[in-house]
Amino acid sequence: MLRSLLLTLVLGAFPASSALADNVSTFTLENGLEAVVIEDHRAPVVTHMVWYKTGSADELPGKSGIAHFLEHLMFKGTDTMAPGEFSATVEAQGGNDNAFTSYDYTAYYQRVAADRLDLMMKMEADRMRGLLLSEQDVKTERAVIIEERAQRTDSDPGALFGEQRRAAQYLNHPYGTPVIGWKHEAEALTREDALAFYRTYYAPNNAVLIVAGDVTPDEVKAMAETHYGPVPPTPDLAPRLRTTEPPQLAERRLSMSDDRVAQPYMIRTYLAPERDSGTQEEAAALSVLAELLGGSGTTSVMAQALQFGEAPKAVYSSAFYSGMSLDATDFGVVAVPTPGTSLADLESAVDGVIAQFLKDGVDPDAFARIKRQLRADEIYARDNVEGLARTYGTALTTGLTVADVQAWPDILQAVTPEQVMEAAQKVFDRRNAVTGWLERHDDSQIEVAQ
Amino acid sequence: MMMRFFFAAFLALSLPAHAELPIQKVTSPGGITAWLIEDHEIPFTALEIRMRGGTSLDPVDQRGGVNLMTALLEEGAGDLDAQGFANARDSLAASFSFQAWDDSVSISAQFLTENRTEAMDLLHLALTQPRFDADAVERVRGQVLSNIRSDEKNPDSIAAKRFNMLAYGDHPYGRDGGGTEQSVASLSRADIQAAFENAITREHLYVAATGDISAADLGVLLDGLLGDLPAKGAPLPERAEWSLQGGETVVEFPGPQSVIHFGHQGIKRDDPEFFAAYILNEVLGGGRFSARLMTEVRDKRGLTYGIGTYLADKDHAEVLSGRFSSANATALEAVKIVRAEWARAANEGITAEELAKTKTYLTGSYPLRFSGNSQIARILVGMQMDGMPIDYATTRNAKIEAVTLEDVAKVAKRLLRPEDLHFVIVGQPEGAL
Numbered sequence: 001m002l003r004s005l006l007l008t009l010v011l012g013a014f015p016a017s018s019a020l021a022d023n024v025s026t027f028t029l030e031n032g033l034e035a036v037v038i039e040d041h042r043a044p045v046v047t048h049m050v051w052y053k054t055g056s057a058d059e060l061p062g063k064s065g066i067a068h069f070l071e072h073l074m075f076k077g078t079d080t081m082a083p084g085e086f087s088a089t090v091e092a093q094g095g096n097d098n099a100f101t102s103y104d105y106t107a108y109y110q111r112v113a114a115d116r117l118d119l120m121m122k123m124e125a126d127r128m129r130g131l132l133l134s135e136q137d138v139k140t141e142r143a144v145i146i147e148e149r150a151q152r153t154d155s156d157p158g159a160l161f162g163e164q165r166r167a168a169q170y171l172n173h174p175y176g177t178p179v180i181g182w183k184h185e186a187e188a189l190t191r192e193d194a195l196a197f198y199r200t201y202y203a204p205n206n207a208v209l210i211v212a213g214d215v216t217p218d219e220v221k222a223m224a225e226t227h228y229g230p231v232p233p234t235p236d237l238a239p240r241l242r243t244t245e246p247p248q249l250a251e252r253r254l255s256m257s258d259d260r261v262a263q264p265y266m267i268r269t270y271l272a273p274e275r276d277s278g279t280q281e282e283a284a285a286l287s288v289l290a291e292l293l294g295g296s297g298t299t300s301v302m303a304q305a306l307q308f309g310e311a312p313k314a315v316y317s318s319a320f321y322s323g324m325s326l327d328a329t330d331f332g333v334v335a336v337p338t339p340g341t342s343l344a345d346l347e348s349a350v351d352g353v354i355a356q357f358l359k360d361g362v363d364p365d366a367f368a369r370i371k372r373q374l375r376a377d378e379i380y381a382r383d384n385v386e387g388l389a390r391t392y393g394t395a396l397t398t399g400l401t402v403a404d405v406q407a408w409p410d411i412l413q414a415v416t417p418e419q420v421m422e423a424a425q426k427v428f429d430r431r432n433a434v435t436g437w438l439e440r441h442d443d444s445q446i447e448v449a450q
Numbered sequence: 451m452m453m454r455f456f457f458a459a460f461l462a463l464s465l466p467a468h469a470e471l472p473i474q475k476v477t478s479p480g481g482i483t484a485w486l487i488e489d490h491e492i493p494f495t496a497l498e499i500r501m502r503g504g505t506s507l508d509p510v511d512q513r514g515g516v517n518l519m520t521a522l523l524e525e526g527a528g529d530l531d532a533q534g535f536a537n538a539r540d541s542l543a544a545s546f547s548f549q550a551w552d553d554s555v556s557i558s559a560q561f562l563t564e565n566r567t568e569a570m571d572l573l574h575l576a577l578t579q580p581r582f583d584a585d586a587v588e589r590v591r592g593q594v595l596s597n598i599r600s601d602e603k604n605p606d607s608i609a610a611k612r613f614n615m616l617a618y619g620d621h622p623y624g625r626d627g628g629g630t631e632q633s634v635a636s637l638s639r640a641d642i643q644a645a646f647e648n649a650i651t652r653e654h655l656y657v658a659a660t661g662d663i664s665a666a667d668l669g670v671l672l673d674g675l676l677g678d679l680p681a682k683g684a685p686l687p688e689r690a691e692w693s694l695q696g697g698e699t700v701v702e703f704p705g706p707q708s709v710i711h712f713g714h715q716g717i718k719r720d721d722p723e724f725f726a727a728y729i730l731n732e733v734l735g736g737g738r739f740s741a742r743l744m745t746e747v748r749d750k751r752g753l754t755y756g757i758g759t760y761l762a763d764k765d766h767a768e769v770l771s772g773r774f775s776s777a778n779a780t781a782l783e784a785v786k787i788v789r790a791e792w793a794r795a796a797n798e799g800i801t802a803e804e805l806a807k808t809k810t811y812l813t814g815s816y817p818l819r820f821s822g823n824s825q826i827a828r829i830l831v832g833m834q835m836d837g838m839p840i841d842y843a844t845t846r847n848a849k850i851e852a853v854t855l856e857d858v859a860k861v862a863k864r865l866l867r868p869e870d871l872h873f874v875i876v877g878q879p880e881g882a883l
Contacts, residue, residue: 043821087739092807094814143752151755151775155705259704262603263596298536315592338592369540376543376562382492383822
């Protein structure tokens with residue numbers, strides 16, 4: 001089934017470190033494929049995922065959307081599978097399959113009965129190197145991704161505005177380009193573009209295998225050796241170096257109005273550090289900061305200040321931060337005004353909340369409550385083994401290690417109020433910020449693409 | 451191709467024929483019943499509660515009452531105001547979710563074993579002594595109104611609302627369960643209290659639990675949590691008459707695409723032909739890539755990102771409906787294809803190969819659903835609401851297997867009526883049908 005005759009030997013599994021949780025184990029094949037096995041024997045089900053360490057931020061200039069377009073095309077067959085046969089075979093096993101693309105990764109997964117894992121690996125290994133594409137399939141599928149963009153983005157003023165804001169947030173880094181691609185570039189993507197991206201990035205030494213469910217590490221390793229072991233690595237795989245941000249010296253402000261906006265809002269994002277392997281402390285402090293500031297619609301600092309009291313200025317408010325990112329991420333606040341509150345008033349109220357928080361510091365009761373919730377979240381997370389698989393997949397494709405993932409709960413618990421305030425002082429720098437107003441169509445400034 | 455058949459044969463030998471679920475029927479000392487699957491691996495319990503009725507219980511002039519009331523259950527109860535309640539819940543690291551649907555109010559809870567009693571006391575407070583404080587009412591009303599305004603500019607919401615209005619007319623299903631700006635703005639505290647008394651009772655109560663709790667402990671929990679709810683609520687609505695004819699309704703809306711909701715009447719869950727209809731729908735419009743509509747509209751022509759159809763059984767009506775979006779220039783072409791596929795399936799039924807593959811998929815995927823405490827509890831409570839016997843999971847796949855090609859052909863003629871299909875098209879579709 002595999003095209004290559006190159007035989008490779010397999011390295012032994014890593015010795016289980018005491019830091020590893022007892023239901024998670026890892027191994028690496030000689031061709032560079034990293035693997036994580038998460039055991040959950042409560043149901044006879046397995047989730048099989050292959051994550052490639054490539055996403056839209058790895059695209060060449062002018063080829064935006066190619067990572068995502070290739071993801072669609074990966075279901076169009078190999079020299080042993082007809083177009084559509086991959087999904088049809090999964091369905092014939094009673095399973096489901098799909099894929100997703102983000103800035104830093106592209107992932108493919110199947111959820112099947114645990115005794116079907118071998119077949120899933122066989123097929124996934126086959127398309128790691130064996131993709132075949134016809135011009136007709138490429139042409140039709142390109143129409144599909146344009147429809148996808150029309151549905152998700154072009155029909156939604158909030159999504160269009162999000163693209164514009166992100167483009168303003170990143171002056172030089174490719175995170176400023178949408179995953180689905182700018183429409184004019186996505187429309188021009190070709191079969192050769194897809195195959196070039198495929199040949200560069202789809203290889204065992206640029207992939208992570210995650211198997212989660214009713215399996216044992218030994219059987220997974222044996223199957224992986226059989227199916228993925230013979231897949232040849234890309235010998236000269238370049239390191240993931242992207243253009244980086246220069247110092248951001250000027251705050252950016254955007255406003256957009258559109259006929260289809262029902263509910264105006266203001267949103268501000270600040271460039272923020274991501275989780276890095278071995279140094280996750282600042283990201284942990286920012287995670288706690290987001291919870292304190294805007295994690296709960298009732299008890300958070302923003303909710304209490306903006307949504308409660310005599311004359312509330314917001315019907316909704318929130319703060320958000322996600323540290324799993326290969327390069328610099330963002331920390332954001334968003335608020336939806338009450339009727340009669342202007343976005344200018346709302347924004348100064350939000351700024352007032354941040355200023356007051358920087359002055360007052362952390363409320364100890366709220367801090368303790370959030371710590372307890374974060375601890376309990378670990379217990380609830382164990383109920384969703386697919387969620388765990390996604391966490392590991394995201395981590396391992398954004399520069400983190402299994403050890404980093406497993407250290408994270410303790411790092412979160414170890415965050416101090418002082419660290420939160422220090423992280424807040426640092427992140428709330430308006431020079432790094434993009435402030436956006438999405439408004440109803442009173443004074444149109446940007447016409448929506450038709 | 452050969453490979454697929456090979457694996458299908460392999461499958462028939464080794465797939466579990468049904469889902470073996472150790473479901474216990476628990477009856478509390480006070481007489482409340484629940485379905486339980488014990489699993490002590492993770493120290494928490496997922497609890498799912500349903501009270502039949504939901505937003506359909508709203509009087510015509512108080513649309514949105516049950517929805518607003520349900521959103522207020524976690525906004526203060528007993529001696530706790532909204533922030534006090536949230537603090538107490540978060541301090542226990544419990545999560546509660548209250549939602550109003552067309553036919554029910556759902557209450558979902560996850561709580562740790564270590565503070566189960568305290569978490570259930572708090573949930574009990576919300577279900578029996580909600581405060582409906584004036585400031586909380588105004589705050590949450592503002593959020594509901596904001597959502598209603600957003601829905602008015604959302605093409606999917608516009609399409610769904612128009613379809614329901616045309617299909618169900620004056621029946622509660624014909625109006626949005628969340629209410630209108632006017633109706634929600636005019637709801638008084640007394641209206642909200644009345645909605646509470648109408649909807650939060652143990653008259654039509656369904657409960658499922660999964661996780662780290664014994665049957666005996668669950669019995670005690672049920673009595674403490676639900677035992678003192680009122681025995682009776684508002685009467686359930688009448689059956690909904692179907693008043694939609696075949697055709698198209700175009701709602702002008704700016705944007706690059708048309709969003710299209712379509713459908714006609716469906717089939718009852720307890721109809722002898724239901725399983726044949728279920729297979730038919732999977733072949734025609736199941737969300738999977740092999741379904742006919744997905745193949746014809748997406749894969750072959752690239753006219754949409756996704757298209758699917760659904761057999762939806764409400765308590766008082768049944769519908770077979772679908773949804774897709776397509777560029778304005780191609781939307782009507784896609785509509786024609788849907789009609790043509792509808793007619794083809796009505797006239798010719800499905801093929802033996804489609805039947806075999808669909809059976810394999812449906813029977814193979816069924817056991818895979820039962821994974822995770824929260825998901826299992828949701829399925830168990832749903833089975834009870836649908837009137838299934840407790841061994842349903844062990845007999846369901848046999849019912850799928852028993853469906854013949856002739857069964858599907860027969861139900862296709864009865865169920866699929868292309869001339870009755872109505873398409874609500876929200877956008878600026880170009881050309882003519």
